[in-house]
Amino acid sequence: MAAGLDRPQVVSHAQQALNYTLFDCKWVPRSARLLCLGSTARGGGLLQLYELRGGRLALLREIEKAKPLKCGTFGATSLQQRYFATGDFGGNLNIWNLEAPEIPVYSVKGHKEIINSIDGVGGLGIGEGAPEIVTGSRDGTVKVWDPRQKDTPVANMEPVQGESKRDCWTVAFGNAYNQEERVVCAGYDNGDIKLFDLKTMSLQWETNIKNGVCSVEFDRKDVNMNKLVATSLEGKFHVFDMRTQHPTKGFASVSEKAQKSTIWQVRHLPQNRDIFMTSGGAGSLHLWKYEYPSQRSKKDSEGAEMGVAGSLSLLQNVTLSTQPISSLDWSPDKKGLCVCGAFDQTVRVLIVTKLNKV
DSSP states (O other), X not given: OOOGGGSXXXXXXXXXXXXXXXXXXXXXXXXXEEEEEEEOTTSOEEEEEEEEETTEEEEEEEEEESSOEEEEEOTTSOTTTOOEEEEETTSEEEEEOTTSTTSOSEEEEXXXXXXXXXXXXXXXXXXXXXXXXXXXXXXXXXXXXXXXXXXXXXXXXXXXXXOOOOOEEEEEEEOOSSSSOOEEEEEETTSEEEEEETTTTEEEEEEEOSSOEEEEEESOSSSSOOEEEEEETXXXXXXXXXXXXXXXXXXXXXXXXXXXXXXXXXXXXXTEEEEEXXXXXTSEEEEEEEEOOSOSEEEOTTSOEEEOOOEEEEEEEEEOOSSOEEEEEEOSSSTTEEEEEETTTEEEEEEXXXXXXX
């Protein structure tokens, strides 16, 4: 661990008890506002907009929807519009204008079953190319949508004939550093991780981490693929070095067992891609730093390039809840400002200090 005095501290800044099951929370870009979404006791969906005012959260508006809301992203919108895309229990992808949230500005019945995970790219000035949204569902498919195109996805990754369909739990965009390049990473309930190249519409790489994959995230969406973190049910996570793909061994990785329970989420610090936070089933958060090896690649006995994994150090950990922390989001604008949602029906705003010292 880092030396005591200079270690980052995780300080609870504000918290709010909720009367519904919270599934996701997100900062509204360029604001002190955040969104919470989930499922009401009556089985409907709820979207709440809060503003951070000093040490408390003020509820600005509350929007009820027919289906429980599972996940959301601002990733495919402009900073001017700040439209919010959600996936719900009915398999619907909706995009909302939060100023007039009664009717979605875009809506498609994307999947036959619940949308577990959503990510966006090409908006907010992050990532080159079209604004796109990826959805992963219990129906086993991963679909990419362009909100400018109605009804049909621009890409559909589904099990091939005869392959059993696996529940897709998590999706993430990466490699969007120019107009042509873009990948989607998906993690499944059986431990499969698949990397789809959207430029060639092909499967670029797959591996299995032997446990359900709860969360995947690239350290940055808009750079040449650099690192990918995948978290799992058994308290283990893996960091893959995505710079060098070996023809047979794939990508080099380092793994760490953070705790005994599920690691629900991983989120990289927007201002430093080598620092990331994981959230756990025991109600805890762990803050990590990745250290690169002296050489990131080497040649194997046949002369093929292979990656070299780095190492991990734990900067800080804190237990906030008796229930799993299922959602996590860093503020894109204020370094160290973070929001997390747990199954104890509480949303918490945290400040992580001394991040410039690590």
